[in-house]
Amino acid sequence: MRIDDLLLEEPADPAEIKQMKTSLLGQLRQLPEDDKTRKALIEIEEILQSVNAGGRMARLQDELRQIQDPAVTGFQQDLAMFVLTADADPKEKRQLLDYWKAGTIVDIDKLLSKNKHSFAEIFRDYETNNAIKLLVDRVMSIAALGQGKGEFGLNVLSKHIAKPAEDKAVDAAEDEEDGEGNKKKGDLLIYYGDSWKKIECKTTHGGSARFGDQQVTPNMATFAPAAQELNDFIADNKAIYKQVTGKSVLPDAGLALSIAIDIYKILPPAKKATFLTKVENCVKAIFFGKHMKKAVAGIMSAVKSGNANEAKEIWGQANFNYYLSQKDDYGVLNTNLNSKDFVFYNSTDDLRKEGLRFHIATPYLSSLKDPNRNVYPQVEVIPSTFGAEYATGQLKKPEFKKRAWGSTTLETRIKLVQPIITELCRIRGITDKRTIANMVSYATGLVDDQRSNPDRSFFMQSLETKFPQLRVAKAAQLKQKAKKEATVSPETAVVSNTAPEVATTTPKGRAPRRITPALEEAIEQVDSLIIKYF
Secondary structure: OOHHHHHHOOOOOHHHHHHHHHHHHHHHHHOOOOHHHHHHHHHHHHHHHHHHHOOHHHHHHHHHHOOOOHHHHHOHHHHHHHHHHOOOOHHHHHHHHHHHHHOOOEOHHHHOOOOOEEHHHHEOOOOOOHHHHHHHHHHOOOOEOOEOOOHHHHHHHOOOEEOOOHHHHHHHOOOEEOOOOOEEOOEEEEEEOOEEEEEEEEEEEOEOEEOOOOOOOOOHHHHHHHHHHHHHHHHHOHHHHHHHHOOOOOOOOOOEHHHHHHHHHHOOHHHHHHHHHHHHHHHHHHOOOHHHHHHHHHHHHHHHHOOHHHHHHHHHHHHHHHHHHOOOOOEEEEEEOOOOEEEEEOOHHHHHHOOEEEEEOOOEOOOOOOHHHHHOOEEEEEEOOOOHHHHHOOOOOOOOOOOOOOOOOHHHHHHHHHHHHHHHHHHOOOOOHHHHHHHHHHHHHHHHHHHOOOOOOHHHHHHHHHOHHHOOOOHHHHHHHHHHHHHHOOOOOOOOOOOOOEEOOOOOOOOOOEEOHHHHHHHHHHHHHHHHHO
8 A cells, every 4th residue: 555545545443554654764774865855855855735725736736826827727737747747856846846936947038039959048047957858848849738849848947927818819929830730829918128028939840830821821912913914824825834844734823933933934025024914913912012022032043043042941931020010019039949048039140140041931922712821931040151152053144343341241241252152162073062051151251360460372372271172273383283293192183285174183982073175265354353353
């Protein structure tokens, strides 16, 4: 018979009870003086304290009621059961309850600081108190009480975080689905500073959230006819659509932005202007209003230049700005349950300062079926990888113009350097995105040094020293050393003096890369381009 069963039963024989008490006391005295014994004694003490309170569960539920938080009260039985059965030290559970009552589990100031923070930084003693860690991990992954994952957990863990009144919630954010198909409101009220702030919540867990709902929609009066016209254009040009996609019919989602860019590249000149107009009409309806003109122009510029990655990047920023312009929220709290971190922001600049950016799924231009879901795709906040987007774009003909350098921001400088370094990498056969990203970052810092250094070869020498894979031996040098290097280094290709092409040195086991005279000339041009540009 367990001690809690014994103590909670109606005694039938006082003598038997007395004998069992004596036996149990003897067993307790024989326990070793270690941590397991301490934990067991604390649990026994809690049981004894609960005898007149209706049992441990009833006593725990009473403590949860003392938190005086509607979210805790509404989920009281489940929370009490979880705390009761959590594999944690009783002392840790006691500390958890004390923090909970005091409202100090969640660090609100850090949560809304516009800096990226981990769970360990936001939740008090997350790394040192197992009871807190287990509870946080559990409730942050639950969707309940009409709230989505992450949003519900924050509401439960702090009485300074609340769910808006039902009527306000409906007005502020209509029902939408999170990344995993769960209906959710998306709003929290957080007491910050000296007032309650309305915060839009977006959670990444498996899938990502969208910046779109029943309140934030395309201008259907103009979108529906514009989408139909674009779809009709594709139907009239099935051969070109099939050439790009391998399919004859548009999906229900309509024409994808990336497919539209590929189609524009191969359209006959006589049809390009018409196609662009139809695409732009859809984009204007998706992001309508005077304040969105700049974003629309940016998207269309990327479409014309054939840069799908830039078009998607601008689309993500436009989607966010358009969404926030339709709301009265204080900002957006992004919760990533995969990486266990938070970041609060109310502008794209806030994300940039934290080295973050938007990554969006495929946006569609002409969705007549469920347009909200297709034109406003899932959006994830991810670390910025400078140069990667341009690298995948294979920029064949970058446009270089003299630009002011000293008065620009770091972000602008990086964007100025990106296409040059990417073109250099393309010519020299470097395709690894991480390498290109690191090269862009390093090259941006070199520009200031180059501007004050009289040696015009400084930039390329520094870059090739840092990234040896950039090095390309000159034709004349290779021709002079061809015979010698053939006997000295098996990694160097042999080239005769009369060969029309020259070879570069390559890692062992790989075939040498041939450099034609035309390519050699292009390499020389890019070498000097950086100096001329800055």
